[in-house]
Amino acid sequence: MLKSIFLKLVFSIKYAVRWLFYILPTSIVIGTFIALFLWLLNMAIHYRFAHPWLLYLLPLAGIGIHFLYKLYGQSAERGNNLIIDEIHKPGAGVPKRMAPLILITTVITHLFGGSAGREGTAVQIGGSLANFCSGLFKLNEADKKTLLTAGVAAGFGAVFGTPVTGAIFAVEVLAIGRISYKAFLPCLLAAYAADTTVNFWHIRHTHYHIDIVNTATGVFNMQLPNDLWLPAKAILAAIAFGLVAYAFTKTVHGVKTFSLKLIKGWLIPVAGGIVIIALTFVLGKPDYLSLGVDAEYPGAVTIVSAFKQGGADAISWLWKLIFTAITLGTGFKGGEVTPLFYIGATLGNTLAGLLNAPVSLFAALGFIAVFSGATKTPLACTVMGMELFGPQYTIYFALACFTAYIFSGEQGIYSSQQVIKYRLPIFKINALIKKLKR
Structure with a gap:
């Protein structure tokens, strides 16, 4: 022995x-x-x-x-x-x-x-x-x-x-x-x-901060413990995060397929570049270009600003989704994850206002949950929440990431991921869409 x-x-x-x-x-x-x-x-x-x-x-x-x-x-x-x-x-x-x-x-x-x-x-x-x-x-x-x-x-x-x-x-x-x-x-x-x-090499990463969440919230003129309502609000927001992740995946693949069918060769990125320029001109601001981490001018909508009250427009998330889908779908290079952070954080900012929820917390939940839904990595995204924002809200990170994962469809942004069949008939987004069409 x-x-x-x-x-x-x-x-x-x-x-x-x-x-x-x-x-x-x-x-x-x-x-x-x-x-x-x-x-x-x-x-x-x-x-x-x-x-x-x-x-x-x-x-x-x-x-x-x-x-x-x-x-x-x-x-x-x-x-x-x-x-x-x-x-x-x-x-x-x-x-x-x-x-x-x-x-x-x-x-x-x-x-x-x-x-x-x-x-x-x-x-x-x-x-x-x-x-x-x-x-x-x-x-x-x-x-x-x-x-x-x-x-x-x-x-x-x-x-x-x-x-x-x-x-x-x-x-x-x-x-x-x-x-x-x-x-x-x-x-x-x-x-x-x-x-x-x-x-x-003295390269520093961006730091994000969640403000301390109050222990009680007023609902129907009553002061109720936050733990009765906040998880429900987080799950409701996470459903939206999952659906937006699904929309992002479908839009990127759709733009790529559409471009290959209707446009040939080097004209594809030319068309994509022209559309990006036109959209920026129509909107009158460059907030949805590039990474979206650093502000090009005071008051610009960025990932960092989304953690503050009023730090994002109501549909900033939608514009970033469109800009990114066109950029990546027409042959430009880079990743999808930082735009997903932007989409999630700004959507979280918007939903926090609608749900009377803490802005910075919901921006953080969107930050990781949309990424979770699009890449099909809920465990990694839960841990990312802990590494980036601290462990205090781990239960909310897990609720958001796994809920978004369920509501984001069966396929993520990486087509080479193997799909291990699992049965969640109530929550399968494709079945839900078929029912709605009927």
Whole structure:
């Protein structure tokens, strides 16, 4: 028995040391690349703030992105879906050119005003560099899958400063309805190491704040404990968050399908760029361009402003959804997640006013819940709420994320996610829509 225990201990130590050898250098490289990306992205966004006329060159930027991928992209055009497919079934490989190509084209998109995010870029950087390192280490197929998953965790955790979320996201995003924890420890190590590397390069993340929620609320002239009404309001809002996540997924895919059918080649991003310019001109403000984190001018609607009373217009969430769907659906590059944060936070701001609920709390719930519904990662999004906003409102984070997940349909924004069939006949959004049509 003692010999068996000793051998297991030795095996565990060898396993840990072996994966540390693989994970640490890979994560440091990914973290350094993410730090460079975030620095360049910040420079590009603020340069456009100082030179707003750059927006009128967005169609030309789209042509440049189109030909960069046509000449050099090849399979890299599939982005996150390629990485997910490669984790499920290694074969085609993730090209080394994916990391620099997605970095450059995402910076171009933001420099000229396209409405996109940064998560997709970070995940592709992580996956591409992890695949490159797996070749250097000469890993077998199973270990390569693990390192690829860890690369996704490193990219996601480093770009948002949420390493635990990054690790959970990497194992949860692969399949809807099932989580395999086999690669979780390497993912956690990778996400932590990459995030630490980003901090080493003095890249700072945006901080959000939830105001203290009062312990009682007035309803029908009575003072009732908040815990009787606030969860119900949170669930009601989360249903809306889930439906909007569903609408976002369908709209992005719809714009892409429509563009490919009616427009050809490089004219697709030209058309998308022209529509973005026209919408910005009609609205008379640039609030829905780019990331939406930093304010271009005092009083602009941003993710940060959505946490304050009056910090968003009633349909800011809808405009951001439209701008992002057009940008990503017509071939510009970037991620979906930060726009989802914007859509959720501004929708939460609007719903807080309608439901007489705490604005900052509901902005935070929308921030994570719309993301949960669109990516089908409710557990990761619940943990993200804890990492970004603190653990005080964990029950509300969980209620919002899992409710939005249920009401957002069966398919998320990543078409390569495996769907594990689950039966929720009452809440299946497709069945609900069919009933409404009848």
